[in-house]
Amino acid sequence: MKRTKIYSLLAIAGLFFASCTNDLETEPKYELTLEELLIRDPNAMEGLLSRMYSTFALSSVSGPGDSDIAGANAGESPFIRGLVNLNDFTADGMKNRWGDNGLDQLTTTSGWNSNNKFFKYVYDRIYYTIPQTTNLILILEDRVDVPNEDQYVSELRFLRALSYYYLIDFFGKGPLVNDDTYGSATPLPEATRAELFAFVESELKDIESKIAPSNTYGRANQAVVQMLLAKLYLNAEVYTGTARYNDAGTYASKVIASGNYQLETNFAKNFRADNNTSKEVIFPLIADATSSQSYGNTTYIVNGSLNSTTMNLATYGAAEGWGGHRATKAWYGLFGANAADLAASTDTRSKLFWLTGHTFEMTDYKEWTNGYPSVKFSNRNTDGTGSVTAFSSTDFPLFRLADTYLIYAECALRGASTATVPQALTYVNLIRTRANAASLGSITLQTVLDERGRELGLEGVRRQDLIRYGRFSGGTYLWPWKGGVANGTSISSNYNVFPIPESALQANPNLTQNTGY
16 A cells, blocks of 8 residues: 555544534533543644544544544545535536435536535534634643644644635635634624635734644645635635735745645646655645545545446546546537547547547436546556555645646736736646647636636636636526536526535524525
8 A cells, every 4th residue: 555644543533533513612522531642642643633634535534434524424425525516516517417415406506505415514524623623722722732732733723724715615604613712602603704714814824934844745834834825815806805816926926936846747647546756736635545445535536437337447446436427518628629629639638538438518417428527536556557446545636736836827817916927828838738738828817717627627626716707607607507407507696605504504593594595
């Protein structure tokens, strides 16, 4: 197996955490208090920190059949699965055919409601991680001293900020659980999107100079914090009404200037089982077929995109093909206007779709052979070696350098004083040259959006991109099955955020539903 990575101490840490979803402000219960654990063994902090990282990659440290979230389906509720469901299937480039209990609502951007379990799973996962990280922060700051304490606190604050970032993006509001409000005896008030934004910004800016410039693979370092700030500022106008492209350009430049990351010569390496050796990945969510198994990490992407009746599963290192996910022409159409053009494209990214036996048009999103499955993610190593396993060993590249280049380019084109268009063109052409695509003589905002589509499909950013460009809701831009119509139709602007789950509204009477739901 490729490496034990960060999660090697999860089994120990997992003994001390219990699920907590019914009341978001209830303190977790422990068999042994964390203070007692850390006093007895300060080195246990490594395992506890790993436990918090795992909340973004696994359903539970107890195994793929258990979930941290009380009452949740262990396979359906992990974070990566939720990220793909909410940011890729709801957008233009990817569709799912299963239609099970709410998934149709996502893939057709229609009929969204507060009882959809996939909204609940993501919301509950966010509010599982936030109180747990806050509790550990308070223990380290106020009650127990351990070696390397400042670094641990900085990483925990980053993980909490990352959770809030997705709360801001997906739901737009929620209770603010922090050092001052944790353990409140009464339900917390609802914080606005702007208030949550300000909290995340202040946290990240404070830890930027405190967190280590380099760290163990899979853990946050200074560039990881700066990348999250760049992404936060990139979307600031959506979140707060005030554009912050100067700041987004500043922080994208900081990540680039760190010199710690390079574009991989082989694009596909970022999505293979040996991507832990990629020079391009800034922050991965770790998967391992033996030590960190989950049906909701990249196993969901790899297996869900394969079907044993039309594809050779062993080619991709998969033991099963679930026959669920296919791309639409909104993604692969960026490489060619029809099947022949797509097949003739020299862009290496265009070759990561399965064309045989499938149609260019998706006239029925529930028909497996309509649309091309994406084989961007694979459970094989870059050179094709590796074993066929039930679970994937491919890490999910949550942040990578190509995205940083495209953030910089977009900021330059939106008038940021901290980025220049000539440098932006250079960065875009570096990405295109890597993909064996023709260099461009000039770029526009549409160019960057299209390049983001080619480069970042199935990486959990597409819905967010379309919203920022004003292309998600309304009828300006239509894609297959938008609004539940084969050729697409206009959808209401309330779809720019998801509904607050009914279970959260019932648990906290201070919460209000988002407009339109």
